[in-house]
Amino acid sequence: LAAPEALVPGYSWDTSYHSVYSLTQVDGDLEMEVSGEMNTTQTSTVLSAEPVLFSGETVPGLLIQQDSQIDMIMSILDESVESSTSSGGEMELGRGLGMLRQTSFTDFGDFTMETTEVFVP
16 A cells, blocks of 8 residues: 555555466376466555444545456466456455455456454454
């Protein structure tokens, strides 16, 4: 995330990262290796800074829109496959609690994750 004082409605920032992965699947005497690289770029924009209700408590909150582009090169069975996918979503944060809800809209369908319990020492 950006610095707390910058997190006001309308503020946007970009992030990107590069991942390298390698997996081996074993099925009896057969081993299949999958490896590749993934480049992800993401733009995040603060949509609102309204309070949120979580577990009966109202806390300062943020609603952030996230738009991502993922470009992947995968090697499997000595063949190289390239793919690209876009996804969008919204993330709701509660101050002192963290991420409370994240909804993702992807090429593979939409899904939502919700926090049900937070332990704050």
